[in-house]
Amino acid sequence: MSTSRGAALVTGTSTGIGRSTALALHDAGFAVYATARRESAVSDLADRGLRTRALDVTDEAQMTAVVREVEDEHGFVSLLVNNAGYSLYAPVETADPAAVRAQFETNVFGLVRLVQLVLPAMRAARTGRIVNVSSMGGRITFPAGAFYHASKHAVEAITDALRLEVAPFGVKVVLIQPGPVRTQFLDNAADGVAADVDAGHDSSTSDDPYAEFMAEADRSNRSAYSGGAYARFALGTEAVARTIVTAATSDHPRPRYAVGLVARSLMTTRRLLPDQAWDAFIRSQYPTPRR
Secondary structure: OOOOOOEEEEOOOOOHHHHHHHHHHHHOOOEEEEEEOOHHHHHHHHOOOOEEEEOOOOOHHHHHHHHHHHHHHHOOOOEEEEOOOOOOOOOOOOOOHHHHHHHHHHHHHHHHHHHHHHHHHHHHHOOEEEEEEOOHHHOOOOOOOHHHHHHHHHHHHHHHHHHHHHHHHOEEEEEEEEOOEOOHHHHHHHHHHHHOOOOOOOOOOOOOOOHHHHHHHHHHHHHHHHOOHHHHHOEOHHHHHHHHHHHHHOOOOOOEEEEOHHHHHHHHHHHHOOHHHHHHHHHHHOOOOOO
């Protein structure tokens, strides 16, 4: 496989969008460094010709080492795909502050740090591309998802600023906004609402004002993902990967790509509706706490 397009560093490639993206970029001619917190989770990708490395985006030493390795071998990271992330679900009142910090460490601060590490060599080369994988959740917010959505709203703002800051140096920055995807991420999201383990939210107490709400949210998520609207219109991971390849290879990429009918329709609805109408729409489609 030719690697004429340069080196691509992709985070979160053990499953889902990240894995499909790493393979698609490899097929498109990049020298792909597929990373995950555990290298054993991506060992099979090495059999297909990809470079695999352990990379936890909350680990400064690992991030520095991987970027330095790519730069030693290729001069600079031609393409950074910030895909690593997860979802935390809990009511704002009862969320564990440590879990909230951990959400931002992975979804926001790890992304920012990798951008900081790759940019000096990109600027020196006068070229490069950064693709940040956000979500339709960066433009809309559901109850119990405050901190996940906040992290994706932050990625939107960071990407918009970064795009303008680095354009004079020949670096292009693109945001990807997928809708629901048939991936383990959705299963994790549903499990997260059900268990609230990561959030530190204890719904077992009899006086918990959010227990019924969280149970309803769990049922709603599982129904939507297993046969409801999301399941009917959910994307395959390959569809998102194809969009990322387009964003990575186009001479004139768009600033952002909304992927899928659900993403486009919900983000448009949110943009057009005033807040009170949007709140009424959410209440009609999604559980909210009751007194």
